[in-house]
Amino acid sequence: DAGVIQSPRHEVTEMGQEVTLRCKPISGHNSLFWYRQTMMRGLELLIYFNNNVPIDDSGMPEDRFSAKMPNASFSTLKIQPSEPRDSAVYFCASSFFGTSGNTIYFGEGSWLTVV
Amino acid sequence: GQNIDQPTEMTATEGAIVQINCTYQTSGFNGLFWYQQHAGEAPTFLSYNVLDGLEEKGRFSSFLSRSKGYSYLLLKELQMKDSASYLCAVENDYKLSFGAGTTVTVRA
Numbered sequence: 001d002a003g004v005i006q007s008p009r010h011e012v013t014e015m016g017q018e019v020t021l022r023c024k025p026i027s028g029h030n031s032l033f034w035y036r037q038t039m040m041r042g043l044e045l046l047i048y049f050n051n052n053v054p055i056d057d058s059g060m061p062e063d064r065f066s067a068k069m070p071n072a073s074f075s076t077l078k079i080q081p082s083e084p085r086d087s088a089v090y091f092c093a094s095s096f097f098g099t100s101g102n103t104i105y106f107g108e109g110s111w112l113t114v115v
Numbered sequence: 116g117q118n119i120d121q122p123t124e125m126t127a128t129e130g131a132i133v134q135i136n137c138t139y140q141t142s143g144f145n146g147l148f149w150y151q152q153h154a155g156e157a158p159t160f161l162s163y164n165v166l167d168g169l170e171e172k173g174r175f176s177s178f179l180s181r182s183k184g185y186s187y188l189l190l191k192e193l194q195m196k197d198s199a200s201y202l203c204a205v206e207n208d209y210k211l212s213f214g215a216g217t218t219v220t221v222r223a
Contacts, residue, residue: 031209043158043202043213056210091157097209103148104211106157 002026004107006092012113018080021110024073025094033093033104034067034077043091049075050097082114117141119214121203126220127193135188135217137203148204148211149177149188158202162188193221 005024013019025032034046047057049069057067064083069075079086089111095104118140127133139147146165150158164170164179164186176189190197200216 033210042215045210045212048210050209095209102209103160103163105160108157 004092004094004105006090006107006110008110009108010111010113012115013082015083015114016081017114018078019082019086019112019114021077021090021092021112023075023077023092023107025075025092026105027073029094029096029105030072031095031097031102031104032069032075033095034075035091035093035106037089037091037109038087046077079112082112084114087113117205117207117212119203119205119212121201121214121217123215124218124220126222129193129195129221129223131193133190133193133219135190135201135203135219137186137188137214139184139186139203139205139214141205141207141212143207144181145206145208147177147179147186148206149175149186150202150204150213152200152202152216154199161201190219195221195223197221 007022031050033048035043036046037043046059047067052069067077089109091106091109093104093106095102121137148163149161151161152158162177164177167180169178174191179186198221200218202216203214204211
């Protein structure tokens with residue numbers, strides 16, 4: 001079975017540019033998470049969706065960040081305009097929501113550098 | 116709020132045993148996960164505890180005490196490939212909140 005698929009794997013962009021990160025969750029999973037990982041702050045939850053509906057976006061840093069999930073097999077995380085402090089690894093993860101103890105499975109991550 | 120504490124670094128010798136402790140104070144609790152993350156890679160699932168006690172899975176075991184807000188991950192018969200970061204995560208409302216991770220270095 002294919003795991004969580006993210007693209008791009010690596011992106012280097014200039015400050016002020018728009019960045020779009022993409023994610024395809026594991027088929028059959030109904031929960032999707034976007035996490036950000038940095039050395040300073042560790043792994044932080046940005047937003048999570050259940051059945052394509054955003055349930056909790058309290059971790060989204062500011063209005064420059066937005067996330068969508070138009071269908072069960074695709075999600076995007078957009079940063080506009082990007083800033084150097086947005087440089088991080090962005091992980092998408094998915095799970096099956098239904099009972100406690102659902103393991104979440106991570107994609108390989110998108111390594112973002114904003115210069 | 117969520118407060119999850121674990122040591123920053125640990126070093127051990129190949130073949131030895133290492134115990135990584137995790138203490139937590141969180142607004143809710145459904146269970147506790149341990150993930151392994153090798154440098155440059157995604158976190159991968161190791162274990163899950165929802166009831167007090169020890170869960171054993173091969174060379175890895177995980178323990179939970181809900182009343183004490185405490186868990187540990189025990190790695191036995193250490194191998195070089197076990198050098199990685201180990202992340203403690205508390206599940207609440209089907210979300211996971213992660214600790215900062217413990218970097219384990221295994222030396223020959």
